[in-house]
Amino acid sequence: MPAKVLFIDDSVSMRQMTSLILSGEGYEVVQATEGREGLEKLTSDIDLVITDFNMPNMNGAEVIRAIRSGEVNSSVPVLMLTTESEEEKKQEGREAGATAWMTKPFDKDKLIATVKKITDSVEF
Amino acid sequence: METVFRPFVQIYSGSDRATGRSQKLKILRKSLYAAVRIRYVSPPRGYQHVSGILVVDDDVTSISIIEETLASNDYRVYTYESATAAVEDFEPGAYDLILSDYFMPGMNGDEFLRRVRQKDGDTPFVFLTANTDIQLAIELVKSGADDHINKPIVPDELLFRIEKNLREKQNERAVRQAERERELLQMEREKLVNWRVLYASKDIHQTEQMINLLSRTINQAGGFLWVDLLEQQIKSQDGDTYELSSDLVDMIISAGRGQKQIFDYITFISELDTLELDQQPIDVGELVRELDRYMKEVLSSLVGRRQRTFHSVVDLEGLKGEVVVDVAYMRRVAKELVINAVKYSPDDSRILLIFEPRREAGGRYLDVSVTNAAKSAQARDGEGNRVVGIPYEYTELVFDLFYTVESFPISLDEEEWSDGTGLYVVRKLVRRQGGWVKAANGVDYTGGSPQTFVKVTMTLPIKEAS
Numbered sequence: 235m236p237a238k239v240l241f242i243d244d245s246v247s248m249r250q251m252t253s254l255i256l257s258g259e260g261y262e263v264v265q266a267t268e269g270r271e272g273l274e275k276l277t278s279d280i281d282l283v284i285t286d287f288n289m290p291n292m293n294g295a296e297v298i299r300a301i302r303s304g305e306v307n308s309s310v311p312v313l314m315l316t317t318e319s320e321e322e323k324k325q326e327g328r329e330a331g332a333t334a335w336m337t338k339p340f341d342k343d344k345l346i347a348t349v350k351k352i353t354d355s356v357e358f
Numbered sequence: 359m360e361t362v363f364r365p366f367v368q369i370y371s372g373s374d375r376a377t378g379r380s381q382k383l384k385i386l387r388k389s390l391y392a393a394v395r396i397r398y399v400s401p402p403r404g405y406q407h408v409s410g411i412l413v414v415d416d417d418v419t420s421i422s423i424i425e426e427t428l429a430s431n432d433y434r435v436y437t438y439e440s441a442t443a444a445v446e447d448f449e450p451g452a453y454d455l456i457l458s459d460y461f462m463p464g465m466n467g468d469e470f471l472r473r474v475r476q477k478d479g480d481t482p483f484v485f486l487t488a489n490t491d492i493q494l495a496i497e498l499v500k501s502g503a504d505d506h507i508n509k510p511i512v513p514d515e516l517l518f519r520i521e522k523n524l525r526e527k528q529n530e531r532a533v534r535q536a537e538r539e540r541e542l543l544q545m546e547r548e549k550l551v552n553w554r555v556l557y558a559s560k561d562i563h564q565t566e567q568m569i570n571l572l573s574r575t576i577n578q579a580g581g582f583l584w585v586d587l588l589e590q591q592i593k594s595q596d597g598d599t600y601e602l603s604s605d606l607v608d609m610i611i612s613a614g615r616g617q618k619q620i621f622d623y624i625t626f627i628s629e630l631d632t633l634e635l636d637q638q639p640i641d642v643g644e645l646v647r648e649l650d651r652y653m654k655e656v657l658s659s660l661v662g663r664r665q666r667t668f669h670s671v672v673d674l675e676g677l678k679g680e681v682v683v684d685v686a687y688m689r690r691v692a693k694e695l696v697i698n699a700v701k702y703s704p705d706d707s708r709i710l711l712i713f714e715p716r717r718e719a720g721g722r723y724l725d726v727s728v729t730n731a732a733k734s735a736q737a738r739d740g741e742g743n744r745v746v747g748i749p750y751e752y753t754e755l756v757f758d759l760f761y762t763v764e765s766f767p768i769s770l771d772e773e774e775w776s777d778g779t780g781l782y783v784v785r786k787l788v789r790r791q792g793g794w795v796k797a798a799n800g801v802d803y804t805g806g807s808p809q810t811f812v813k814v815t816m817t818l819p820i821k822e823a824s
Binding site for chain 1: 573574576577578579580581582583584586587590605606609612613616
């Protein structure tokens with residue numbers, strides 16, 4: 235059974251491209267346009283959450299905090315996406331309980347490698 | 359000498375023949391003083407500061423001596439025969455020195471001192487005490503008096519002591535003033551240091567923000583993942599033609615469009631100095647009418663929280679001449695100024711548009727200014743401390759570096775040049791047309807409560823009509 239990834243990002247281009255890349259690697263991708271929708275789509279069978287930091291309404295750290303304090307799949311690994319210069323946001327994400335973060339812009343290989351590393355290290 | 363008398367009526371009903379006359383005279387004199395209360399000596403010629411001395415004594419003989427001595431030495435003298443009346447009339451700061459007897463009917467000197475000190479802690483207070491009352495004099499000085507003068511009064515001593523007390527008080531005030539000024543200067547220096555640090559760090563900060571913004575915008579368009587995807591699909595194709603999935607083509611186009619937009623904007627900013635402008639001479643009145651109309655139109659079109667009340671003042675009385683501008687760009691500049699004022703003002707506040715000519719040594723100018731109430735609570739210095747406003751002498755310097763005090767706090771759909779670059783673009787465009795833009799801020803005290811405001815003024819040179 236393929237690992238299931240929940241991808242939360244307000245950018246449609248980002249969502250589409252990431253989904254295309256990850257599904258090419260055999261992952262099943264669930265997309266959400268913002269934090270609240272992401273939390274609704276977080277089911278117990280999600281193996282990894284990828285969330286952007288800069289989003290309207292809820293930022294990435296808030297999404298992670300909501301996941302960690304929620305009742306569904308609260309220990310799911312979360313990969314946070316930030317831009318290069320947002321060092322303090324990485325810190326905020328770490329403190330909120332992010333498993334890892336990745337700096338944007340990233341390329342296909344880096345995305346695949348990072349996702350693999352996280353999903354492989356977790357027992358399903 | 360100018361003396362003011364009030365009419366008085368004194369009825370003497372004493373019957374002691376032996377003392378009647380002198381008693382009567384004394385009472386008459388007392389009443390004269392009591393009724394006149396304030397008698398003052400006009401300042402001498404070649405006016406300099408004349409010290410006003412309040413003299414309170416129930417003994418008219420003492421008052422006469424004091425008054426005569428002081429008046430002939432260019433003091434202005436105010437006499438009272440009772441402490442009660444003196445307290446009643448007392449205004450803090452009205453005298454340079456208070457000279458008071460201690461033993462008085464009705465209200466004693468210590469009570470008088472206490473009542474005076476309640477209102478005025480600064481004016482030197484000197485007691486007249488009998489030379490046997492050393493202990494009393496000490497007590498009085500302890501309770502807030504500055505000095506005491508022995509009775510009977512010796513004119514030279516009186517003058518000497520009064521002068522000494524006045525001089526001491528003057529020195530004390532000078533020292534206090536110097537101290538206050540030093541403190542203010544220190545505060546100012548610290549504040550300026552903070553501002554300088556803030557401005558220096560802002561320069562770097564602004565650049566970082568700009569880079570961050572570009573990076574975010576590019577990422578918003580999916581970064582460059584489309585290149586990877588394109589390569590991947592191309593690799594799997596054979597022959598001369600490539601076959602791409604329509605999904606990928608759509609993605610690439612939308613990502614490319616997003617990136618084109620940001621790069622176009624970067625290009626626009628970098629070309630501001632060489633941008634082609636269609637500068638034409640236009641009657642200054644006509645330009646003002648057009649900008650006034652257009653700015654009002656922009657303000658009227660805003661809805662919801664962006665709505666502002668606005669008022670425009672057009673003062674072009676008798677003004678002739680023309681300005682040489684690209685009207686289309688001037689309209690865009692005017693819009694940016696208005697939108698900027700909306701962005702940085704509280705909801706429901708008022709925006710003031712002023713169009714006025716100005717004459718300076720160098721020629722005539724048109725000032726177009728937009729004033730808005732400031733969202734002052736948002737401004738913070740480099741250490742994150744809240745600051746209100748920017749010192750006047752620094753506004754131009756600050757404006758050279760940046761205008762937004764917060765990192766891209768809000769962006770409105772209506773603004774053309776967004777993300778903190780708007781005023782930069784405006785400044786460049788106005789400079790290209792021979793004018794300049796200045797920002798200033800301050801506090802408006804004309805309303806109910808003091809209100810900080812921000813005023814951005816665009817100035818254009820006016821030429822004689824060709």
